[in-house]
Every structure is written in C-alpha cells, then in structure tokens.
Amino acid sequence: YAEGETYGDIYGYQMIHIVRDEADLQNYADYVDRIPGKAVYGPAAYAALSASDKKNAQQLAPGDAIWQDVDGDGQIDTYDKVKLGNRIPKWMGGFNTSITWKGLSFSARFDYALGYKKWNDGLMYFMSLTSNHFNAPEMVKETWTEQNTTAKYPVFTNGDSVLKRNYSRSDNAMFWEDASYLCAREMTLSYDLPSIWTKRANMEKVTFTLTGQNLFYITGSKLYTPEYGTKDADKGGYSLPISVLMGVKVTF
Secondary structure, three states: OOOOOOOOEEEEEOEEEEOOOHHHHHHHOOOEEOOOOOEEEOHHHHHOOOHHHHOOEEEOOOOOEEEOOOOOOOOEOHHHOEEEEEOOOOEEEEEEEEEEEOOEEEEEEEEEEEOOEEEOHHHHHHHOOOOOOOOOOHHHHHEOEOOEOOOOEOOOOOOHHHOOOOOOOOOEHHHEEEOOEEEEEEEEEEEEOOHHHHHHOOOOEEEEEEEEEEEEEEOOOOOOOOOEOEOOEOOOOOOOOOEEEEEEEEEO
16 A cells, blocks of 8 residues: 555546547547557547557447546556545444333344445446346446437446456446445344233243344445445355344243
8 A cells, every 4th residue: 555545445447427429429539548458549549540550449439438537648547546435444333222111122233334335246247248148237227328328327238348348347436336334233022921911820921022133224335235344345145144033931
C-alpha cells in the first residue's frame, strides 16, 4: 500500500458513460482503451491505425462503456484506477432488546457491519457471458439495446471477456458492491403458562419457546451473503441457514 493509504483500500475502473448511438460515438472519436486484449479505439483513433495494427484492434461502438481517464493521457490503462472504497468494515457491532408483558417475553439480537465493499464475482461472470449456457441475471433487463439507448448498463455481448470487457474487467467498479448489512441474528418468543394451570398438573412452571436464527438481512447488496469474514470475492454459494427452533421447558 502507498504511503497515506488505508489497509484494505480498493482501486478499480469507473465507467462514466455508455455510448448511446452513432451521433454520440463521434464525441469519443479519439478514445483509446488498452485494457482488453485487443485495444478499443474510437472512430478517428481507429482510422489512424495502420492496416496491420487494425488486425489487433476493436472499434468502439454504441452500447460500449466509456471509462474514466484519471491521468488525462487520452487512453485507458492500468494507471486509470480510482479509489472505490475499502474491503474492511468501518463499523461492526451488535445490540439486543427484550420485552416482557405478563406471561409473554420477546427478545431479539442484531449485528451489523457498515462501510465496506465486496466483489460480486458471480454477477460479473454471468454478465460477461463467459459461459453462455446459464440463465441471465435480472441485470440484463437494464442493458443497452438499440431500443433502450438510455440503459443503465452496457450492451450484453457473448464472450465479453475476450472482446471489449465492458463487464469482464478486473476491479470493475460495477461489481464492487456496498455490503453493509444489519442482520436479525436471533429472535425468541416465549410464553409461560399461568401458574393456576400448572399447579393443577403438579408442575411449577411450563414455558413454550419459539426461536428463529439468521432470519433476515437489511442490505442493498445483491450478494448471496453480505457477511464480513466470508470470501472477499463472492462466487456464489450458500448463505447461513435460517433456523427455527421450538421448545418446551417444564419445571416440577
């Protein structure tokens, strides 16, 4: 890490625009993106290439992403990463509460992690169509098409990882998600039978309990689990199971 930086800092490429149509394409005539295996060139930049260089080049087209040129040298390369956040939570903690009314008791325990990001590798994989025999995620509905030129995301293309890398780009800001969450870790509802009933059955106390664990998350993340301490790169998997426990405690 560079002097003055924080452990866990994340740097990546920031998309700043999507080429909307042929007219918009002319605004990026001199654009050059050297991150893909074959560099991507705007119309004027491509026209200036030699015939042999054109064989190892791709042409920028409507639907393609435009990336931030941080150092202003007119081309996108590894020096154009921006700070996207940090992979370590700024705040972690928990709290609990309990309420009792007559024979009813309710208790709840929550924990949270705030201010950190996780890499959604699974979503990047699907959006890159690295393997095109999977069902597409919901995100596809918001990608550029000729009928949807104002889309939120670039064109959805088969084999993006070997073409322009609109999605399949190492440390693409699009897939570094805010993983902040609040989890309902455990909730318990209990009920004590009235003593007048238990004494008739020669019992001192009878308590029924219903407990739920890992019940839900409040989070804006699309990750299968936002939990800090799981894999930094989310490739999909199984979240913590929701458990429901029932019990009866009898005291004689």
